[in-house]
Amino acid sequence: MPALVLLTGAAWLTVLVGACKSEDSVEPEDNAPTLLVWKKPANFPDPVYDLSKNPLTVEGVELGKFLFYDGMLSRTNVIGCGTCHQQQSAFTHHGHELSHGVDDQLGKRNTPSIQNMAWNPLFFWDGGVRDMDFVPFNPIENPVEMGETVNHVLEKLRLTPDKSAKIPVDYPNMFKAAFGTPEITTERMMKALSQFMTTLVSAESRYDKFAMGDVTALSVEEKEGLILFRKNCSSCHEGELFTNFSFRNNGLAPLKNEDLGRFDVTRRESDRNTFKVPSLRNVSFTAPYMHDGRYKTLGEVLEHYTDKVTNLPTLDSAFIQKSGKTGLNLTDIEKESIIAFLRTLSDDNFIKNNAFSDPGIGNAF
Amino acid sequence: MLFIGACLIVACQYSGPEVGPPLIIPEGRMVLKFDNIAGNEDLVLDNKTYSNSFGEDLTISKFNYFVSNFKLLEEGGDSYTIPQDSSYFRIVEADPKTQTVILNGIPQGKYTGIEYIIGVDSLRSVSGIEKRGGALDPSGDMAGDGMYWAWTSGYIFVKLEGTSSKSSSSNGKFYYHIGFYGGFDSENKTVNNIKNVKINFAGEKAVVTGDSVPEVRLTADVLKVFNGPDPVSVEKNPGIMFDFTLSSGVANNYKSMFGFGEIKQNSLAK
Numbered sequence A: 001m002p003a004l005v006l007l008t009g010a011a012w013l014t015v016l017v018g019a020c021k022s023e024d025s026v027e028p029e030d031n032a033p034t035l036l037v038w039k040k041p042a043n044f045p046d047p048v049y050d051l052s053k054n055p056l057t058v059e060g061v062e063l064g065k066f067l068f069y070d071g072m073l074s075r076t077n078v079i080g081c082g083t084c085h086q087q088q089s090a091f092t093h094h095g096h097e098l099s100h101g102v103d104d105q106l107g108k109r110n111t112p113s114i115q116n117m118a119w120n121p122l123f124f125w126d127g128g129v130r131d132m133d134f135v136p137f138n139p140i141e142n143p144v145e146m147g148e149t150v151n152h153v154l155e156k157l158r159l160t161p162d163k164s165a166k167i168p169v170d171y172p173n174m175f176k177a178a179f180g181t182p183e184i185t186t187e188r189m190m191k192a193l194s195q196f197m198t199t200l201v202s203a204e205s206r207y208d209k210f211a212m213g214d215v216t217a218l219s220v221e222e223k224e225g226l227i228l229f230r231k232n233c234s235s236c237h238e239g240e241l242f243t244n245f246s247f248r249n250n251g252l253a254p255l256k257n258e259d260l261g262r263f264d265v266t267r268r269e270s271d272r273n274t275f276k277v278p279s280l281r282n283v284s285f286t287a288p289y290m291h292d293g294r295y296k297t298l299g300e301v302l303e304h305y306t307d308k309v310t311n312l313p314t315l316d317s318a319f320i321q322k323s324g325k326t327g328l329n330l331t332d333i334e335k336e337s338i339i340a341f342l343r344t345l346s347d348d349n350f351i352k353n354n355a356f357s358d359p360g361i362g363n364a365f
Numbered sequence B: 001m002l003f004i005g006a007c008l009i010v011a012c013q014y015s016g017p018e019v020g021p022p023l024i025i026p027e028g029r030m031v032l033k034f035d036n037i038a039g040n041e042d043l044v045l046d047n048k049t050y051s052n053s054f055g056e057d058l059t060i061s062k063f064n065y066f067v068s069n070f071k072l073l074e075e076g077g078d079s080y081t082i083p084q085d086s087s088y089f090r091i092v093e094a095d096p097k098t099q100t101v102i103l104n105g106i107p108q109g110k111y112t113g114i115e116y117i118i119g120v121d122s123l124r125s126v127s128g129i130e131k132r133g134g135a136l137d138p139s140g141d142m143a144g145d146g147m148y149w150a151w152t153s154g155y156i157f158v159k160l161e162g163t164s165s166k167s168s169s170s171n172g173k174f175y176y177h178i179g180f181y182g183g184f185d186s187e188n189k190t191v192n193n194i195k196n197v198k199i200n201f202a203g204e205k206a207v208v209t210g211d212s213v214p215e216v217r218l219t220a221d222v223l224k225v226f227n228g229p230d231p232v233s234v235e236k237n238p239g240i241m242f243d244f245t246l247s248s249g250v251a252n253n254y255k256s257m258f259g260f261g262e263i264k265q266n267s268l269a270k
Helices: A009-019 A058-069 A137-141 A150-158 A171-179 A186-199 A206-211 A220-232 A298-308 A332-343 A348-352 B002-013 B222-226 B244-254
Strands: B027-038 B057-074 B079-081 B088-092 B100-107 B109-118 B154-163 B173-179 B195-200 B206-208 B212-221 B258-267
Touching: A058 A171, A058 A186, A137 A150, A150 A171, A150 A186, A171 A186, A220 A332, A298 A332, B027 B057, B027 B206, B027 B222, B027 B258, B057 B100, B057 B195, B057 B222, B079 B109, B109 B212, B154 B222, B154 B244, B173 B244, B195 B258, B206 B258, B212 B222, B222 B244
Parallel strands: B027 B212
Antiparallel strands: B027 B100, B057 B079, B057 B088, B057 B109, B057 B154, B109 B195, B109 B206, B154 B173, B206 B212, B212 B258
16 A cells, blocks of 8 residues: 555545535635645554644655755755665665765764654654754754755755756745745745655555565564564564654663763753664664664674673663663574564665655765 | 715624724834943944953853843733734844844833843744744854754754953853753753843833834843853853753843843834
């Protein structure tokens, strides 16, 4: 079942006219954007993003996609969102422990995946932002990511089309198509980006087929892995989104420059060295792992949880056994089963869907 | 026929359930001038040296703040609250046009004082992006006059920067960015550095009538941000931003930075 149902303009108008039969004065505007009906995957909870404040439209999503990939969002006009959030890696930066932004400056954390954003109550590894419409300010204004100001991005967008660009995108026209007038404002830019990010739903993995009732979708080993996963991992990687969106210390020994994680936002001692529990959907595409990208393979991740958990004061209780020993008890075979299960969370449609792909304006390094 | 016509027009104007005579409240306006000072003198950016209570020399390069949620106090104890959507202002010392705030649609009356908050209230600090226009637009340049923290999605209420020979930072500068509205829920509390201000017009009255527009000068003393109940030393703390204890100390100081200047009663066409 497709996650998105796109009614054509004509079909949608039929619906509208049908609903308003008794009134003869209702005439849809000629240049109104075409509403896009967004359907929640059947096994997902309700999203937290308020779509009624920002109804998805074909034109709004298209604008958001261009903005997402356009390097113009950075000071150097080269780094777009899609530079570090690459589709084939489930919108992460494949192979990069830390991403490099403008002038090859390195960030301090591993690029998180952009998927199923509408369910996120808090964004970023430290949860500093709680409304998707305010997410893009963070990478755009971070001096080591895009190093730009949103104000200046808006000015640059207003000056398009730039005939020297490889594809001269006419943003005033695209804003007009999406919002009715060519005015380019902070609110419209952020809403268009949110519209595109809201469409980035991943819910068509083999696990989803299993969750929807197809018992043959998983092999015996994968089912064993799922049972072990539920027993050992799902207190944090919970539910159909495979995260409960909490902030935990999972026993990673601090690196040279200690990253205090959520503590930097809340200044609460109990949040010291805690980071957001990431979703595990598409986890086989999103290596390297952890907030600092220190592990290259899922095998290393599982080895961390059995053998390398460091006992700092805020270590999550899930990693402290009754005996006082830290880490999880899993045999090598059990770890392999869990990894086999994790691979069933891969959604090929998500990483191949052309609707999400760079329209030809982006740069990937 | 004419009489009937007139009756019909009256009938057509009636469009709601209200009864009684039309409620027309004559409205006027008030001008607020935010005058940033240093002690007894007008604040000069960059080119003048001041000192704090520790005797540390200071030059000020940036002094910006949010004031919002204005309420005018009337003679006799009544008050008028400015509609919230028109009640957020970002005052930037380097940008004189931001220092004049025009309050429109004020009921006629004699006003004896004003209340407002320093900062952006918690509700607006978490509202949707459609409520963040004008002074609240988060798109500003943090290196310039931007007052929005992207990383924690909140506003800086008071931004004060400058240079001192006593600063212990490597570049000799000091940076005080004071924000935090209390956090968006009980699970995520932060310090609350929003401060209420109440200024009495010292017995004077700001008279708002159709052709009388009072101009009220309010002073903001940058030195009081240093020299309050929690004195700030640029040597000890050249940067205060995220530390809740230190930032709330600065907020306790800026709480009292405002004072009453004077009222000019201007006769302007509306």
